[in-house]
Amino acid sequence: DIQMTQSPSSLSASVGDRVTITCRASQSITSYLNWYQQKPGKAPNLLIYAASSLLSGVPSRFSGSRSGTDFTLTISSVQPEDFATYYCQQSYITPYTFGQGTQLDIK
């Protein structure tokens, strides 16, 4: 199975900060990488698909990029509603696998 390793597992930020979350795949998954946001007690929401494509309706402060097997989710200016847990997920091959999550807290 493909292992997805996210870092950091948690981070604290202030409103307006630029935040970066990294996800590394254990093997090549080309750009078959998606990012989700989950708030407590709620289902996840898809933010970015195919490494860098923003889902319609998602704010443009979210962006994604790829370098080899390393993927990055960036929030250019964190807003109060962005404090949540973020997951990466590969859909290159089944079994699809998620990263362990990154919890973004208010500093």
Add this chain to the structure above:
Amino acid sequence: QVQLVESGGSVVQPGRSLRLSCATSGFTFRSYGMHWVRQAPGKGLEWMALIWYDGSNKYYADSVKGRFTISRDNSKNTLYLQMNSLRAEDTAVYYCARGLGWDYGIDAFDIWGQGTMVTVSS
């Protein structure tokens, strides 16, 4: 609007069976692949199973292969997960999720239900 509503979660003893349902509305169900994803209390997300739009292909996580069966009834716009030989480690919130669609060139989970809780305990 597009909606997924899970049902069937409950408290069940180890070794017993349970069937989850996911009723859908607001989109052409028969055109989309569908997934089950679970989340144990306080833990991360774990993909469980995928079924193609027409039911012709099914894929499973190793942890449930041979115990769980995903199915669908396109005439009822409903997705199912039959869970047999349940274990304590199957305790989780179970979400159904819609596949993004082949037009996007990648599979992802773009619409999620609210989840249904399954607790396996004696």
